[in-house]
Amino acid sequence: MRLLFSILCFGICSVVAAQSPYLSVRFNMDSLDITSSSKFKIEMKICEPINKTVIGDWFTNDTSDIVFSKLTAADINCGKYMVEGEGIEVLSGEKIVPRYNSYKFSNQRFAWESILIFRISNRSSPGLQPPMYVIVPIKHKSFVSSVSIADVTYKSGNVVFIDKATATFPNKRLTINHSLKNETGIRIEGSTFSSWVED
Numbered sequence: 236m237r238l239l240f241s242i243l244c245f246g247i248c249s250v251v252a253a254q255s256p257y258l259s260v261r262f263n264m265d266s267l268d269i270t271s272s273s274k275f276k277i278e279m280k281i282c283e284p285i286n287k288t289v290i291g292d293w294f295t296n297d298t299s300d301i302v303f304s305k306l307t308a309a310d311i312n313c314g315k316y317m318v319e320g321e322g323i324e325v326l327s328g329e330k331i332v333p334r335y336n337s338y339k340f341s342n343q344r345f346a347w348e349s350i351l352i353f354r355i356s357n358r359s360s361p362g363l364q365p366p367m368y369v370i371v372p373i374k375h376k377s378f379v380s381s382v383s384i385a386d387v388t389y390k391s392g393n394v395v396f397i398d399k400a401t402a403t404f405p406n407k408r409l410t411i412n413h414s415l416k417n418e419t420g421i422r423i424e425g426s427t428f429s430s431w432v433e434d
Contacts, residue, residue, distance in 0.1 A: 256293070256345035261383040262338040262353055262369075265416065268388055269336055274358035275389060277338035282313035282350040282431065290347070293378050296404055299348050303372040304398060308430035316354055316434065346373045346380040346409075352432055357389060365392040368423060368432045369415070375402045377409030386416040394428050395420035 264275050284301055291297075319338050335358065353369040367390050373380060384397070400413040423429050 255343040257379045258340070258342060258344040258346040258349075259381045260338070260340040260351065261385075263385045263387065264336045264355075265386045265388045272359050274335040276318075276335060276356045276358050278316040278318055278354045278356075279338060279340060280314050280316045280352050280354075281344075282311045282352060284311055284348055284350075286310070287348050290345075290376075293345065293376070294407070295376055296407075296409070297347075297376040299372075299374045299376075301348060301372075301374075303350065303374070304396060304427065307427075308433075311350065311431065313350075313352070313431070345378070346382075347376040349373050350431075351382065353384070354432065355387070355389060357391065365423070366432075367391060367420075368394040368428070369420075370394065370396045370428060370431065371400065371411075371413075372398070373409075373411075375404075375409050377404065377407070380409040380411075382411045382413075384413050384415065386414040388415065388417070388419065390419045392423055393420040394423040394426060394432065396428060 260279065262277055262279070264273070264277075284303075284306060288299055288301065317340070319334060319340065338353070349372075351371040351373070353371075355367040355369070357364050369384060369387065371382060371384065373382065395415060395418055397413055397415075400411045403410045423432065
């Protein structure tokens with residue numbers, strides 16, 4: 236009887252896990268800017284508009300009508316900045332050491348209308364430099380979402396707002412692969428986004 240109960244519990248847990256929405260994120264600095272001494276610390280926080288669109292069918296590929304660039308800090312709720320692996324425990328009890336120059340995140344999350352904000356700090360510089368920021372609104376609905384931002388060139392004090400990332404849907408999963416090659420963004424000071432990026 237216990238064996239049957241255990242099998243049923245395992246089966247139910249597997250089905251629940253398989254039916255959970257999921258978000259995976261990759262973020263990489265431009266390899267041409269990386270040297271043996273490069274230490275770009277990358278953190279990410281997730282924000283959401285306070286007035287989100289009603290979800291409806293989770294499995295359609297609707298596009299949000301929200302004009303993200305016009306939102307103010309009062310229009311969004313944000314979590315805290317996270318380093319890679321934060322909150323993840325490994326079986327050995329060792330702490331995960333965040334890597335420099337790249338960032339990975341994966342967790343159960345329905346990502347539609349979420350806003351990913353990346354903060355990049357140059358830890359290899361002897362002087363204190365203002366961070367760079369990259370902002371990615373997720374405009375397309377999908378139960379499973381994958382976001383990859385690559386070729387990021389560090390520009391201290393700048394923000395890049397990715398408003399028109401190309402979205403594809405292989406196997407009905409949202410995939411955003413966006414290169415920031417040669418994109419430097421705008422100064423964060425005085426921009427709409429200056430209050431978004433605060434802790």
